[in-house]
Amino acid sequence: MSGRNPSPDESESALEPEILDPSDDEVIEAEAAPIVLDVPQADGRMPADAQAVAPVTGLQQYLAEIRRYPYLSKEEELLLFHEYHAQGSREAAVKLIMANLRVSVAIAAEYLHTGADHMDLIQEGNVGLMQAIKKFDPTKNVRFYAYAAWWSRAYILRYLLNNFRLVKIGTTQDQRKLFYNLKKEKAKLAREGFAPDTKLLADRLNVRERDVIEMDQRL
Known part of the structure; x- marks a missing residue:
């Protein structure tokens, strides 16, 4: 490319x-x-739970560096x-x-x-x-x-x-808008006291209801 x-x-x-x-x-x-953020211990080892997620030496070194x-x-x-x-x-x-x-x-x-x-x-x-x-x-x-x-x-x-x-999951503007903002808009509606149903989400984001349903399933 x-x-x-x-x-x-x-x-x-x-x-x-x-x-x-x-x-x-x-x-x-x-x-x-x-x-x-879990950072390396004094001897340079990652905590046990972090090792299971990120055993890569390069990542350990990076975390040790930013700890400074x-x-x-x-x-x-x-x-x-x-x-x-x-x-x-x-x-x-x-x-x-x-x-x-x-x-x-x-x-x-x-x-x-x-x-x-x-x-x-x-x-x-x-x-x-x-x-x-x-x-x-x-x-x-x-x-x-x-x-x-x-x-x-x-x-x-x-x-x-x-x-x-x-x-x-798609390249249209509506699909990308939903990918970035659906979760955030759900949380915003909940804070405002509304049930984040499909129609309301579609209206707030100015997209089709079926696009909201599809994106919700994919995410």
């Missing part, structure tokens, strides 16, 4: 028509469920975003990314059932993490990792949609 890879800006443009931006409430809800970067306090995070926005500081952006690499690891683990390589999923999630740096508004009273998780997941889903038969 030939042709150049899309730039981050082009990739972002391809994503945006299909993914509904997170609402403030959704980001706040994500913040209430902190990302937890501590979590940021809210104050440290805000200072780095100020440097990034006011001064265009690349160093500040790198610090923010390195401190939040755990986000991509945790989200990638949710999609191991697809048969995708864990490290490939992590790298896609990290591309989303970089997009989140550009889009995050530090004046809102939420932590960056909660917002970053949204973009990390979006890029992982795009990768799966484009590369794996298990989830390659």
Whole structure:
């Protein structure tokens, strides 16, 4: 297969028509469920339960590496975003990314059932993490990792949609919209006190009811 890879800006443009931006409430809800990541023990071994999921040496080394970067306090995070926005500081952006690499690891683990390589999923999630740096508004009273998780997941889903038969379920705009947003819209309706039935979901996402049913079965 030939042709150049899309730039981050082009990739972002391809994503945006299909993914509904997170609402403030959704980001706040994500913040209430902190990302937890198993990291190698002091002797370099993975915990027993993690070994069963990810026995690959390369993954162990990666987790050991990101363990070196501590979590940021809210104050440290805000200072780095100020440097990034006011001064265009690349160093500040790198610090923010390195401190939040755990986000991509945790989200990638949710999609191991697809048969995708864990490290490939992590790298896609990290591309989303970089997009989140550009889009995050530090004046809102939420932590960056909660917002970053949204973009990390979006890029992982795009990768799966484009590369794996298990989830390659169509190429129409409606199908892609459902792939990215059906689960989220169900949760949103439940929070609003509605039963997420097929008709309501179809109306909210502006798609056909039969497409909702088909996607729900596939997912």
